[in-house]
Amino acid sequence: MSASSKGSAINKNERFVYQDDELIEKPFNWGQLRRLFTYMKPYMRQLSPVIAMMILGTLTRLGVPALVILAIDEAISPENGESSIPKLLLFAGLMLLLYIIQWASNTYRIKYTNIIGQKVIYDLRKHLFQHIQKLSFRFYDKRPAGSVLVRVTNDVNSLQDLFTNGVVNLLMDCVQLLGIVIILLVWNFKLGLAVMITVPLMFLVSSSLRKRIRFAWQDVRIKQSRINAHLNESIQGMKVTQAYVQEKDNMGFFTKMNGVNMKSWDRASALNQTFGPVIEITAAIGTFILFWYGAHLIQQDVITVGLLVGYANYIGNFWEPINRLGQMYSQLLIAMASSERIFEFIDEEPTVAELKEAKPLPKIKGDVKFDQLVFEYEKGRPALKGVTIDVKAGQSIALVGHTGSGKSTIINLLCRFYDPVQGRVLIDGIDIRDVSIESLRSQVGIVLQDTFIFAGTIRDNIRYGRLDATDAEIVKAAQAVNAHDFIMNLPDGYDTQVEERGNVLSMGQRQLLSFARALLADPRILILDEATASIDTETELKIQEALKALLAGRTSFMIAHRLSTIRHADEIIVLDHGRIVEQGNHDALIAKRGVYNGLIEAQYRFL
Ligand SMILES: Nc1ncnc2c1ncn2[C@@H]1O[C@H](COP(=O)(O)OP(=O)(O)OP(=O)(O)O)[C@@H](O)[C@H]1O
Numbered sequence: 001m002s003a004s005s006k007g008s009a010i011n012k013n014e015r016f017v018y019q020d021d022e023l024i025e026k027p028f029n030w031g032q033l034r035r036l037f038t039y040m041k042p043y044m045r046q047l048s049p050v051i052a053m054m055i056l057g058t059l060t061r062l063g064v065p066a067l068v069i070l071a072i073d074e075a076i077s078p079e080n081g082e083s084s085i086p087k088l089l090l091f092a093g094l095m096l097l098l099y100i101i102q103w104a105s106n107t108y109r110i111k112y113t114n115i116i117g118q119k120v121i122y123d124l125r126k127h128l129f130q131h132i133q134k135l136s137f138r139f140y141d142k143r144p145a146g147s148v149l150v151r152v153t154n155d156v157n158s159l160q161d162l163f164t165n166g167v168v169n170l171l172m173d174c175v176q177l178l179g180i181v182i183i184l185l186v187w188n189f190k191l192g193l194a195v196m197i198t199v200p201l202m203f204l205v206s207s208s209l210r211k212r213i214r215f216a217w218q219d220v221r222i223k224q225s226r227i228n229a230h231l232n233e234s235i236q237g238m239k240v241t242q243a244y245v246q247e248k249d250n251m252g253f254f255t256k257m258n259g260v261n262m263k264s265w266d267r268a269s270a271l272n273q274t275f276g277p278v279i280e281i282t283a284a285i286g287t288f289i290l291f292w293y294g295a296h297l298i299q300q301d302v303i304t305v306g307l308l309v310g311y312a313n314y315i316g317n318f319w320e321p322i323n324r325l326g327q328m329y330s331q332l333l334i335a336m337a338s339s340e341r342i343f344e345f346i347d348e349e350p351t352v353a354e355l356k357e358a359k360p361l362p363k364i365k366g367d368v369k370f371d372q373l374v375f376e377y378e379k380g381r382p383a384l385k386g387v388t389i390d391v392k393a394g395q396s397i398a399l400v401g402h403t404g405s406g407k408s409t410i411i412n413l414l415c416r417f418y419d420p421v422q423g424r425v426l427i428d429g430i431d432i433r434d435v436s437i438e439s440l441r442s443q444v445g446i447v448l449q450d451t452f453i454f455a456g457t458i459r460d461n462i463r464y465g466r467l468d469a470t471d472a473e474i475v476k477a478a479q480a481v482n483a484h485d486f487i488m489n490l491p492d493g494y495d496t497q498v499e500e501r502g503n504v505l506s507m508g509q510r511q512l513l514s515f516a517r518a519l520l521a522d523p524r525i526l527i528l529d530e531a532t533a534s535i536d537t538e539t540e541l542k543i544q545e546a547l548k549a550l551l552a553g554r555t556s557f558m559i560a561h562r563l564s565t566i567r568h569a570d571e572i573i574v575l576d577h578g579r580i581v582e583q584g585n586h587d588a589l590i591a592k593r594g595v596y597n598g599l600i601e602a603q604y605r606f607l
Helices: 003-008 030-037 041-076 084-134 137-142 145-157 160-187 189-196 199-236 238-243 247-273 275-299 305-346 407-414 437-441 458-463 471-480 484-488 507-521 537-551 586-592 595-606
Strands: 368-378 381-391 396-401 422-427 444-447 525-529 555-559 571-576 579-584
Touching: 030 305, 041 084, 041 160, 041 305, 084 145, 084 160, 084 305, 145 199, 145 305, 160 189, 160 305, 189 275, 189 305, 199 238, 199 247, 199 275, 199 305, 238 247, 247 275, 275 305, 368 407, 381 407, 381 422, 381 571, 381 579, 396 407, 396 595, 407 525, 407 555, 444 507, 458 471, 458 507, 471 484, 471 507, 471 537, 507 537, 525 537, 571 586, 571 595, 579 586, 579 595, 586 595
Parallel strands: 396 555, 396 571, 444 525, 525 555
Antiparallel strands: 368 381, 368 422, 571 579
């Protein structure tokens, strides 16, 4: 390898660098938990019978060991003789009854906590999606699509356990623990105290584990988010990857990421597992104390054998909820991390905000004025440096200039995807910041360079321009833009199914479809981001004709790459580094022999 190629080689480790979501390291946050539970509020009425059933189930569970005590002391003990058989049957029958009640209440509880939980998750996901749809381009500029996806899928899913059974289980375990503590202390205070002596020790050990578990799960989330960002990018860019034969490299990078994620998960899950043994050891010590001290008390005639067996039973039911509460704590920590990330998005205000007093933009005529526009995507790097353009309704404007000169930025400001740093955009003399975004965008049509075709029929794809359009209107629009013939040649005509990104269709056909879509929407202002891909002359001619039909009577802005398409524009605006350097019609600009003429010559030279 030569020295120069060595110097310029890409360091593979530096490729695919994804900006991590900020590490969320806040302590357990009650306020946030309360906020999370506001999503349960609408279901409180449905939750009340579930809680009642849960309490009933817990009480019956607590009743079983009491019956065991009675059965042993009153019926099984030899001193009770033969007469004890009917009593034994009675206790056994009562026990059976308690088990049936317990089963019925559990079934009811599980069924309805699941239903309510799903509703809460549904609401939360809806709220989140509703909100992120409103967020401005600036928000999406900063984040890979994958990491946004993770919040709507993974993070919301990880709250599922909490809402489906977590909350009710938490209550149930607390009620059960409280019940057992009361029973143990009331029946024999000293024995009760002795068996519970290990509880503070257990809390001490487990609380130190909690922090480590929390950080470990946060780490897992970050690693997953990176994988998602990479996956998203890889899938979207698959064609480029294959064209440049980068699959091996890509695979290597993915494998590394995947491995790191697995290790992170293993670490978190191993830490999580340590909760169980801590509880088990404590339970074993508790049981040892019970039998050792209990036997002592039996010998001193302070308690009966039945009571000792009953205590053993209660103790058995004691560690189980404590263990579950430990797991619940981990679940809560995961939920905390997820909800912080979800709320961070929900709290994100759109940078392009609608004024409270914003009125709908009245039906427009189509005058547009860009007044001294200054704009920067990043502070200190202006993309537009004072652009003024005055456009009369019905005029066609072509924006030309080198790549990065600011053409798309002007369009972004006209659609209010961003707000200018200085200056104004006026439509029919109205500042677009004073009107509702919906009323503005619904009157401005855009035909993007990369026409997005949705999965569905050709008809549906055209109808996207105006959802209430009739079939006849759709055909009429397709005919007007020369799309009808090729559609009729497809296997099922207008009912032909197209794939997500319209891969069955050629570039030119996709563009004609998008013209039909725009024509159907019938906006007074139309923006065309012209496709750069070369299309055959026949299609080009069709597109030219279609354009004429589409632009007639509308104010139009065309970002032109193939300069041949803008020859007839009323006004050609030539941009350079965010400034207008020339302006006029084709003939005037050619006569000027300036920048535009240079661009034209360069294009012909290239051809
Ligand atoms: N989302 C963004 N974040 C940061 N900078 C941006 C962003 N979009 C554009 N820019 C920068 O703003 C400047 C103007 O970009 P713009 O997209 O308006 O150029 P353009 O003339 O439309 O280019 P092209 O012909 O390549 O589409 C460029 O320097 C570009 O790097």
